[in-house]
Amino acid sequence: MLFECCAAGLAMGLLVFGGMVLHRLDRAARRKWWRMGLTSAGQQAAIVACPTLLPLVLGVALYEHVPALAIAALALGAAGAFMLDQSVHGFISRESHQRQIEMEHWKVRKPTEQRLAHQAALRSKELDRVQAKSLRRLMDPHFLFNALNGIMHDLMTREWDRAVHHLKAFNRLARHQIQAGHDGWRTMEDEWTTLYDYIELEVRRLDRPIQWDLAPLPAGLTGCHIPALLVQPLVENALWHGLGGTSRKGPGRLSLWAEKSGDGHVSIHVHNTPNSSRTQEPEPVRPDESTPRRRHANDLIRQRLNLLDRSGKSGLRMVTSPHNTQVNLIVPCTSTR
Numbered sequence: 168m169l170f171e172c173c174a175a176g177l178a179m180g181l182l183v184f185g186g187m188v189l190h191r192l193d194r195a196a197r198r199k200w201w202r203m204g205l206t207s208a209g210q211q212a213a214i215v216a217c218p219t220l221l222p223l224v225l226g227v228a229l230y231e232h233v234p235a236l237a238i239a240a241l242a243l244g245a246a247g248a249f250m251l252d253q254s255v256h257g258f259i260s261r262e263s264h265q266r267q268i269e270m271e272h273w274k275v276r277k278p279t280e281q282r283l284a285h286q287a288a289l290r291s292k293e294l295d296r297v298q299a300k301s302l303r304r305l306m307d308p309h310f311l312f313n314a315l316n317g318i319m320h321d322l323m324t325r326e327w328d329r330a331v332h333h334l335k336a337f338n339r340l341a342r343h344q345i346q347a348g349h350d351g352w353r354t355m356e357d358e359w360t361t362l363y364d365y366i367e368l369e370v371r372r373l374d375r376p377i378q379w380d381l382a383p384l385p386a387g388l389t390g391c392h393i394p395a396l397l398v399q400p401l402v403e404n405a406l407w408h409g410l411g412g413t414s415r416k417g418p419g420r421l422s423l424w425a426e427k428s429g430d431g432h433v434s435i436h437v438h439n440t441p442n443s444s445r446t447q448e449p450e451p452v453r454p455d456e457s458t459p460r461r462r463h464a465n466d467l468i469r470q471r472l473n474l475l476d477r478s479g480k481s482g483l484r485m486v487t488s489p490h491n492t493q494v495n496l497i498v499p500c501t502s503t504r
Contacts, residue, residue, distance in 0.1 A: 382424035
């Protein structure tokens with residue numbers, strides 16, 4: 168009776184030991200160990216057979232009172248537990264060594280990858296800056312050409328006082344143009360001052376009763392920096408295309424205002440009505456499909472925005488009807504440059 172109790176106790180101990188060995192691995196590690204940690208199908212069969220056959224063979228040996236068979240079953244169980252322990256221990260050692268090698272490789276590779284990523288970011292930023300500057304330069308000659316047209320118009324019509332006024336305004340425009348800086352950003356206050364001078368010059372050239380309103384900037388936006396000369400082409404389009412320039416007669420209205428648009432962005436609105444005295448209900452607005460010249464200016468604006476703001480929050484939206492044009496320009500805004 169004593170032999171049977173000892174044999175049963177040893178069998179239970181072997182099964183508990185095997186469970187403790189496997190408990191050293193989590194579920195994912197056990198699956199990996201079963202697929203990769205066992206070198207042969209024989210090892211898999213032995214590890215499965217030992218805990219399965221040990222209770223069965225030992226039970227038969229004890230029931231039939233065959234001590235030799237019981238001892239053989241216990242020896243088989245001990246061999247299986249030893250094989251299981253060695254296999255799990257070897258798997259854990261190999262995995263730890265592999266992780267250590269990978270960590271050493273990462274320590275060597277990380278600074279290089281960080282340096283390459285930093286260099287790529289610098290190259291991308293520089294490329295964006297150069298491309299944005301190039302697009303801005305495409306606008307600059309056209310911007311100054313319009314101001315010179317106003318001066319030439321006054322000189323040809325012998326409007327000397329107006330010509331002097333134009334020259335003073337042109338001086339301010341040129342100065343603001345230079346002050347825009349190499350990166351092409353300026354404060355909202357400077358941009359608004361430039362727009363005021365530009366609208367004043369262009370309205371004089373139109374020689375029509377144009378009512379225009381450049382709304383004061385909200386508190387907190389005067390010192391906000393935005394990309395320079397993005398609004399001016401929209402104002403030009405409103406005056407010469409939306410309001411009809413000199414090809415139309417009668418009154419018209421132009422309105423500009425700005426407001427915050429989420430975090431780090433400003434929404435600038437440019438609305439024009441060719442005939443402000445019309446009382447008819449306007450037709451539903453629709454996407455703008457106007458002249459190639461206007462589309463070219465809008466394309467330049469969108470290209471600059473895509474280069475200057477990768478967040479996708481900036482954009483230009485224009486809708487028109489026969490009685491008005493509504494433009495909404497959303498640009499990035501920073502407190503400092």
